[in-house]
Amino acid sequence: MSKKPLEIRDKTIFDGLFVKYILKVVFGTWFKLTGWKPTQSAPEGAGITIAAPHTSNWDVVYALAAAILLDIKIYFSIKESWCRMPVVGSIIMWLGAIPIDRASGAQGQVNKIKRFVDKHKNSRVFFLFTPEGTRGKITKWKSGFYHMAKNCHLPIFLAKVDYRTKESGVFHTYRLTGDKEEDILSIQESYKNVRAKFPAIQFPKYAGPVLEFSDAEALVLKALYSAKGVATKMEIAARTKMKEISSTMLEYLVERGVMEQTSGSNDEPAYQLTFAGRGYLLHHYPALA
DSSP: OOOOOOOOOSSSSGGSSSIIIIHHHHHHHHHHHHTTOOSSSOOSSEEEEEEOOSSSTHHHHHHHHHHTTTOEEEEEEEEHHHTSSSSHHHHHHHTTTEOOOOOHHHHHHHHHHHHHHTTTTOOOEEEOSSSOOOSSSOOSSOOOOHHHHHHTTTTEEEEEEEEETTTTEEEEEEEOOOOHHHHHHHHHHHHSOOOOSSSOOOSOOOOOOOOOOOOOHHHHHHHHHHHHHHEEEEHHHHHHHSSOOOOHHHHHHHTTTTTTEOOOGGGGGGEEEEEHHHHHHHOSSSSSO
């Protein structure tokens, strides 16, 4: 007789008094003493969450601390065989395991997450995936998180542990565009501005802190993002509701490498975001349409 598949546990360590009160005070005090803080963006609802770059076991501690301080429940994938072990299995499930039966394939995991989300509508739940898969040096991300978000119809929460700014938590809620390659490249660009504990081995390679923009410059970048392609100076002005867009500002943004100039209709100059520009924008806005 086949065993009944294990479902995701409703109540975990994150629902207990120990986490809600004792660990919350401990982590809150620790963050204050060390200068760390959780990110200001704490999205509601459920999402597939990726945490990068991952180069140290300390990443897990800082991420866990931020989740507890922000009242977030975290779930992680693990082989179902581990969850069926006496005593150990119960502990793993209590910690927030998503039991994965390899025989049922990826669809089995998708269905479990869907059932859980339907049952706990509007609950702040993060299903954690690590695109790197290891703390060591890599040259490519695993894309399972993307397929999971697509098949579960969930956004991707971009989480970080930034050792330069001493911030931990989610900085953006990414909505899939349908273009897998473009989506992943845009997400990876944003992680180039997150400094790992050991930046020499992080992927993508650390490119320095997030560029700062004036309110007007940020609006221009946001307008180009919403255009989902190219836009002329006049179209940018219409989207930003600004009476006039300075050509000098547009040239300056091109020089900074966040957007590029191309030819529009009738050879009129048009502009589009570079992937670097997209990456910076994800840091400046917790969500984008």
